[in-house]
Amino acid sequence: MLQRSSRAYRRRRGRSGGVGIVAVAGLAALTLGWLVGLIRVPGIESPLPAAQAGIGGVPSARLEAAKASLASIPVKGRAPKTGYARTQFGQAWADTDRNGCDTRNDILARDLADPAFKPGTGDCVVLSGTLHDPYTGKTIDFQRGGRSADVQIDHVVPLSDAWQKGAQQWTAQKRLEFANDPANLRAMDGPANQEKGDGDLATWLPPNKPFRCEYAVTIVEVKASYGLWMTDAEHAKAADLLSACTAQ
Incomplete structure (x- = not known):
């Protein structure tokens, strides 16, 4: 038993x-x-940082160069916005590369798929096209005219942010070149651009997470190239994003 x-x-x-x-x-x-x-x-x-693994990637050489550049960017407080105006950066969408087309049309022609041009403008004035917007992941049909604002040209490093982080000391010519530099310009969804405003990395990021690595790397590249500084919060966010990038 x-x-x-x-x-x-x-x-x-x-x-x-x-x-x-x-x-x-x-x-x-x-x-x-x-x-x-x-x-x-x-x-x-x-x-763990792996929670950010969906922010996308860039070629490994570019990523390592961005990390090195970030280490060289000065960290300072934001200067007063006093005196800032769009006109401090010259004529909006000037033809700084002297190709006969203004900068806005140059960027639309570069970033839109299947762009159609106004006849007689030498493939300059973009009438329509399709934007596969990396900021939001949306596909937007661009039509020149009443719906032109559906697609806007973003200064990746906003002009106001640049003004408060070093551009006040630049010459007028350097500010004009900065405002029209294709490396700092990208076509994007209009409402998202309005939402971004003059936000830096610490205050605004693209809603489309797989684009965040590319976005952060571009900001680091532009700021390092032009000698702009970052606030402590922006620098820390840039480091966090670069560490989460995937090297391709």
């Missing part, structure tokens, strides 16, 4: 032990998913 009871006890213990192993394994899987950002727990953020 005692022997049979002992065998029954072992069978029950075996069954409960198996359930316990499954429960532990399930808990471990959930924990791992939370750690790498694949599973979200309401009110609790995953603690």
Whole structure:
């Protein structure tokens, strides 16, 4: 009788032990998913940078160059906005490269798919095209005229931000060149551009997360090239984003 009871006890213990192993394994899987950002727990953020793994990537050489450039960018407080006006950066969309087309049309022609041009303008005035907007992930049909503002040209480093972080000391010619530099310009969704305003990396990021690496790298490249500085919060955010970038 005692022997049979002992065998029954072992069978029950075996069954409960198996359930316990499954429960532990399930808990471990959930924990791992939370750690790498694949599973979200309401009110609790995953603690590892891998939670940002979806911000996209750039070629490895470019990424390493951006990290080196970031280390050389000065960190200072934001200067007063006093004296800022769009006119401080010269005529809007000037033809600084002297190709016969203003900068806005140059960027539209570069960034739109299948651009159509106004006859007689030498493939200069863009009438229509399709924007696959990297900032938002939207596809936008551009039509010149009443809907022109659906697609706007973004200064990746905003002019006002540049003014408060070094551009006040520039010559008028350098500010004009900066405002029309294709490296700092990109066509984007109009409402998203209005939402961005003069926000820097610490205050605004593209809604489309896979574009954030490219966006952060471009800002670092432009600021390093022009000798602009960053605030402590912007510099820290840039470092965080670059560390989460995927090297391609």
